Amino acid sequence: MNQALEAQAYTELLQLYAEYTAAIDAGDWDRWPEFFTEDCVYKLQPRENHERGLPLATLHFHSKGMLQDRVYGIRETLFHDPYYQRHVVSLPRVLAVDRGRWFLEANYAVFRTKLGEISTVFNVGRYLDEVVRVDGALKFASRFCIYDSEMIPNAIIYPI
Amino acid sequence: MNDAPITLPSSPGWPGDGVHRVPYWVYTDPDTYRRELDRFYYAGHWCYIGLEAEIPHPGDFRRSVVGERSVIMVRTQDGGVRVLENVCAHRGAQFCRERQGNRKEFVCPYHQWAYDLEGKLRGIPYRRGIRQDGQLNGGMPADFQMEGRGLTSLKVAVRGGVVFASFDHSLESFEDYLGPTILSYFDRVFDGRKLKVLGYNRQRIPGNWKLMQENIKDPYHPGLLHSWFVTFGLWRADSKTSLKMDPHKRHAAMIGVRSVGKPAGDVVSGVTSYKADMSLRDPRQLDIVPEEWWKGPTAVMLTLFPSLIIQQQVNSLSMRHIQPRGPGVFDFVWTHFAFEDDSDEMIQRRLLQANLFGPSGYVSADDGEVIEFSQMGFQEKPDQQCLLEMGGHDSEEATNIASETLIRGMYEYWRRVMGV
Ligand code: FES
Ligand SMILES: [Fe+2]
Numbered sequence: 001m002n003q004a005l006e007a008q009a010y011t012e013l014l015q016l017y018a019e020y021t022a023a024i025d026a027g028d029w030d031r032w033p034e035f036f037t038e039d040c041v042y043k044l045q046p047r048e049n050h051e052r053g054l055p056l057a058t059l060h061f062h063s064k065g066m067l068q069d070r071v072y073g074i075r076e077t078l079f080h081d082p083y084y085q086r087h088v089v090s091l092p093r094v095l096a097v098d099r100g101r102w103f104l105e106a107n108y109a110v111f112r113t114k115l116g117e118i119s120t121v122f123n124v125g126r127y128l129d130e131v132v133r134v135d136g137a138l139k140f141a142s143r144f145c146i147y148d149s150e151m152i153p154n155a156i157i158y159p160i
Numbered sequence: 161m162n163d164a165p166i167t168l169p170s171s172p173g174w175p176g177d178g179v180h181r182v183p184y185w186v187y188t189d190p191d192t193y194r195r196e197l198d199r200f201y202y203a204g205h206w207c208y209i210g211l212e213a214e215i216p217h218p219g220d221f222r223r224s225v226v227g228e229r230s231v232i233m234v235r236t237q238d239g240g241v242r243v244l245e246n247v248c249a250h251r252g253a254q255f256c257r258e259r260q261g262n263r264k265e266f267v268c269p270y271h272q273w274a275y276d277l278e279g280k281l282r283g284i285p286y287r288r289g290i291r292q293d294g295q296l297n298g299g300m301p302a303d304f305q306m307e308g309r310g311l312t313s314l315k316v317a318v319r320g321g322v323v324f325a326s327f328d329h330s331l332e333s334f335e336d337y338l339g340p341t342i343l344s345y346f347d348r349v350f351d352g353r354k355l356k357v358l359g360y361n362r363q364r365i366p367g368n369w370k371l372m373q374e375n376i377k378d379p380y381h382p383g384l385l386h387s388w389f390v391t392f393g394l395w396r397a398d399s400k401t402s403l404k405m406d407p408h409k410r411h412a413a414m415i416g417v418r419s420v421g422k423p424a425g426d427v428v429s430g431v432t433s434y435k436a437d438m439s440l441r442d443p444r445q446l447d448i449v450p451e452e453w454w455k456g457p458t459a460v461m462l463t464l465f466p467s468l469i470i471q472q473q474v475n476s477l478s479m480r481h482i483q484p485r486g487p488g489v490f491d492f493v494w495t496h497f498a499f500e501d502d503s504d505e506m507i508q509r510r511l512l513q514a515n516l517f518g519p520s521g522y523v524s525a526d527d528g529e530v531i532e533f534s535q536m537g538f539q540e541k542p543d544q545q546c547l548l549e550m551g552g553h554d555s556e557e558a559t560n561i562a563s564e565t566l567i568r569g570m571y572e573y574w575r576r577v578m579g580v
Pocket of ligand 2: 375381382385386523524527
């Protein structure tokens with residue numbers, strides 16, 4: 001682990017990761033934008049686009065406002081088959097620390113369970129994150145979900 | 161056209177004479193599906209392969225599919241485009257495993273037969289045998305000809321930077337295939353400007369492939385299923401609409417002009433997806449800037465039978481490739497693109513508006529969902545029928561959204577080709 005990163009700070013980062021995962025697995029959508037800074041970037045992107053420098057993302061949000069618009073969409077406008085999602089997220093690996101910004105990477109696997117169905121692997125990839133401290137609290141300045149999964153099983157409605 | 165022997169469908173047959181009833185078995189019956197592949201994907205029709213911009217340099221290749229068959233789109237040394245079937249002439253190995261890349265030649269890993277970029281067979285290891293004790297033993301027979309033993313090469317059409325191909329070398333020209341009306345809408349987007357690939361999205365939809373063609377031949381649903389369309393006026397009952405087809409009624413164009421301002425009461429009365437007080441916290445997602453080449457319509461959705469949807473919905477552009485994988489499932493591959501002379505602002509705008517589309521998009525994610533629900537219904541009762549009577553029983557062109565005429569037109573064509 002990077003020497004500049006104190007155990008204390010790492011524990012705080014773990015807390016951020018754990019809370020984020022708990023919120024989106026519980027369907028607590030109002031909490032989701034609150035993990036981000038005002039001018040955050042959130043991307044859900046196929047690995048091919050990411051590795052080849054192609055800018056298209058499956059979801060591409062440039063502000064907390066867009067995340068809140070997504071929450072409204074999930075609740076009110078996007079018709080979909082309801083499902084549970086369950087994330088399993090690895091410990092974050094610290095890539096760099098630079099003037100109060102943490103650059104991190106963590107693997108994730110998301111399982112989907114539809115009503116009356118068995119659970120299936122839904123989306124697998126890694127987070128590429130940039131975390132900053134705002135008013136004492138850690139927030140994602142950016143969170144890129146880069147997924148290996150070559151096919152999305154029909155649709156991804158909820159945040160990863 | 162393919163003249164495979166007609167086998168009686170294991171299904172109850174077509175109900176009546178018209179196309180305002182479509183039996184569920186057309187979406188579920190495995191024999192029907194095999195015949196569709198043979199008659200629509202492997203003969204008589206141009207299928208979408210990709211964009212020239214994906215293979216700019218000699219030796220560049222990218223894999224694609226025609227129906228269920230794997231093919232390779234390749235840029236040859238002289239700058240032409242070839243489409244080769246990804247099946248080794250020796251023993252059938254699907255030799256090309258990379259998604260894309262650059263090659264001087266293709267070599268099958270199994271026994272290293274080598275093919276040039278035109279698909280011609282160029283090398284067979286130990287073709288003349290192995291020298292043992294001064295003698296050549298084994299090898300191919302002396303009269304074996306490499307000529308004509310290459311990879312299956314498809315007939316190719318390139319227009320405006322878009323590549324189509326067919327296994328059927330007797331096929332009419334791409335221009336005749338589209339017909340003048342649909343061709344004019346194709347040329348509206350692909351007018352010779354160089355394209356720039358923005359990226360891909362892939363989703364697997366558990367439904368019959370025709371349901372996606374029908375979805376984009378159905379102007380009735382967008383203003384009902386998609387809140388963003390009705391609330392922001394992108395596509396709804398008061399939008400100026402026209403529904404056009406080619407003479408065979410296999411291809412279609414849904415052309416719309418977005419409504420601005422609040423809808424009159426009867427446009428949205430009882431439409432629960434209309435959200436009168438909805439507004440975006442970050443309006444950049446719908447920062448629509450009209451472009452000169454639109455020539456009026458703000459959206460033109462083209463369905464090119466059987467394999468492609470071309471989307472222009474305000475500033476977002478995509479090719480949506482239908483890749484069937486059985487009667488009840490298809491892959492849907494999106495290639496979003498821009499134009500090389502776009503400003504950075506325009507590219508950013510196209511990328512942000514892409515949030516409306518694809519497997520998570522505000523006006524697309526739910527299309528995949530409802531297609532899945534339709535397929536579930538079909539599987540349970542193959543002899544039941546869809547009711548397709550919006551706008552009457554015929555399949556004339558129309559100018560309103562409450563019409564299923566384009567779907568009926570497609571089934572007139574389908575019945576003709578399928579002989580049912
Ligand atoms: S199968 Fe390709 S070389 Fe033998
Ligand atoms: Fe739709």
